[in-house]
Amino acid sequence: MTQATRAPGSTGAGQPEHPQPHPPGPLAPRRTLATPRPNTVAAALAVVALLAAGVWSLVELRINAATLLDSADNAADFLGRMLPLDFPPAAEIAGLVGETLAIVIAATLLSVLLSVPVAIWAAANTTPNPSVRYAARALIVISRAIPDLVLAIVFLRIFGLGALTGVLAMGLHSVGMVAKLYADAVEQIDEGPRTAIRATGAGRRQELRAGVIPQVVPAFVATAMHRLDINLRISVLLGFVGVGGIGLAISQALEIMDYQRGMALALVVLVLCVAMELISGAVRRAVLGPAAAGAAPTGLTGFLSRTVRPRRRTGEPQRPSPRGGDPRADSAAALRVGRTRPPWTARRVLRTGYVAIALGVVAAALLPVARELSGIAGAGADAVDALQRFWPPEHGGILPALLDALLVTVQIALAATLLGAILALPVGVLAARNVAPNARIAQTLRMFIVFVRGVPELILAIVFVVMIGLGPVAGTLALAIGAVGLLGKLVADSVEEVDPGSEQALRTTGASRTQVFFGATLPQALPAFVAHLLYQLDVNIRSATLLGIVGAGGIGFYLLNAARVLEFGVVTFIVLLLFAVVMAVEVLAMWLRRSVGAAR
Structure with missing residues (x-):
């Protein structure tokens, strides 16, 4: 490098003699932070508000360790x-x-x-x-x-x-x-x-x-x-x-x-x-x-794959492996030997x-x-x-009681979703094959999720009603345990479906399993987690309504009682109330999914 081409303030080796700050000007490089979009901020605030509502519901319903011990x-x-x-x-x-x-x-x-x-x-x-x-x-x-x-x-x-x-x-x-x-x-x-x-x-x-x-x-x-x-x-x-x-x-x-x-x-x-x-x-x-992931088939599929094989005709080329073969090559080979089935x-x-x-x-x-x-x-x-x-709808003179029961139903759903998420997130994450320490743990937790999903929430509600008594606590605990089955499965599937490239890139730098999870796996799966939580909330609102028929709190008791005494106008009124709540949750879920998707 000649003196004429040497940058000011640098040595012949190309190293700066005295680092100088860039002078201010239109061409000076600047490090700026990305400004979050208004929708992203609003979505984050909405999620925080839902979490706060879940905590508030737990407090209002008096769901704590003392209640369970009693x-x-x-x-x-x-x-x-x-x-x-x-x-x-x-x-x-x-x-x-x-x-x-x-x-x-x-x-x-x-x-x-x-x-x-x-x-x-x-x-x-x-x-x-x-x-x-x-x-x-x-x-x-x-x-x-x-x-x-x-x-x-x-x-x-x-x-x-x-x-x-x-x-x-x-x-x-x-x-x-x-x-x-x-x-x-x-x-x-x-x-x-x-x-x-x-x-x-x-x-x-x-x-x-x-x-x-x-x-x-x-x-x-x-x-x-x-x-x-x-x-x-x-x-x-x-x-x-x-x-x-x-x-x-x-x-x-x-x-x-x-x-x-x-x-x-x-x-x-x-x-x-x-x-x-x-x-x-x-x-x-x-x-x-x-x-699915290129793994060899097991169980009945694996047994048949080892025993049921097509016989090759004379002159027919060997069929490539189903996992690595090209279907077009298989079709061409079939046409050459005259096989049409x-x-x-x-x-x-x-x-x-x-x-x-x-x-x-x-x-x-x-x-x-x-x-x-x-x-x-x-x-x-x-x-x-x-x-x-069933028409016209009427409140039967018990509108304040119906609104209070509807609020309790929403509180049950919020509290159950929060408790279910606390229980289901670690279970679902460890049930994912790409995160679990070993395959045995992932398989065990998958079977645990299947077992929990097999227990109808109504049976759990009946058991908790007998053990704890009538009221929303029984319904909340029943739905929280039920959420472990559904939410745990959804979380495990979402974690397994992340792009493995980001995880592999971090592993090559020497990152630990925990660092790979928080640095690559969790950021990719987080939008799906939010969507699953909203879906679980939607499911819990419907389920909380139905569990009220066995005394587990909420508006379901009034719904069944109105049907039994043939007050079908009240039934329609309750259905319209539930429809409004469900639609509000549906609109909120759609907006949050769009906002989270746009922020990625």
Whole structure:
């Protein structure tokens, strides 16, 4: 470097002799902090306000260690009255389980059949008309906002006791969740196949049939199995208003304080829910892919992959590994040897078996409901009369009591969400395979989450009511424990779905496991955590309403009491109050999700 080209204040080696500050001017570099967006600040303040409201609710409801310690004697007395468990004969249990499963499967099938067209109308890429799209979205929101308990009360007035009431109540309410997830799946499809089909001159129905439906079938099946699991828990609740099955048997046992029989049947429900969770999880993995992260298939899938292999014809090239092969190369090889049908691989055998079993189970479930379908044709006049009884809405002179009960319901939901988050976040994080110290801990916690999810909140509420007494404390504790199952699973899935590149980059610098989690994993998963907490709050508001029917506090007590004394105008008024609260939470959740997403 020559003197003429040497920078001022530097040596020949290129090092500064005396570091000088940059003179102020338009070209001087400046270090500035990014100004947070107003929406981001408002979203952060809203989250802080929700946390503060949760703490306030815990204080107002007097949920503390002293309350739990005071109930220790009641808990011991309850255990003494509950044990030994009194199980009914095996044939009676089989009959109750069969009736419950028939109602649940038929209700889920009804929700799927109704949700598919509603989802197509609600998806932006399949329905360009905004009026139709907004109407479909409004229908989804209304379906979610009306509690299934209210629908059951309405259909009981029309059709009376029977399986049909439960099927219609659960099926119509399930449309709110199923159709929403279906519409989201339709909006996320790859538009390439659909565009190619449209280029051939195909009509709209052909586009849907060949370009949309094949892409969303796996997501549709997975959602249906998830809803089947949820409806099994709901069936226990509907038993308390007269819908048949094992829930009705539990209700009858608890009404006469036969805790030995009631808790025995509750244990049957627990085993049934856990089994349903495991089966639905296996089906979802088989439909969506048995080896998601490139892991070798295990269990039945692994056994079939080792025993069921397609025979190679003479001259046919060796098929590459399913995990590393190119599907286009497989197709080309199949055409060269003249094979036009896919081989019977382990995955195809499983899918065919699942389809055959599913069709048989659905057919068996529809038989008891089909016997009651003849009553629908003649129920037109009864339906009009029943619906007229629910209008106009009226508060029955107890408006202050209803508003106080609604506030208690919101407090139960807020407190339960906060407690559930405190319990579920560490469980969910350690259940994620990319964060857990080892695979055994992750698998153990995953099974723990499945077990907790298998316990219906209504059963927990009944237990806490007996142990602690009537009031919101029992409902809060029941929902908090229930949140560990749902929120823990959502958190674990979100942590496992983060981009591993950021984690690996920190590991290469020598960062510890804790530093990788707080530096790479948590920042990516945090927006999903916020969304999951809001979803849990939404679920808890609905659940807190329903738990009131067993004395767990909140407005549910007034809802059931108004139905029992035939004050259906009060029922409608309570439903409208709940609808307003649910819509407020829904709007808040949508705004926070957009704000958090924009801040990333």
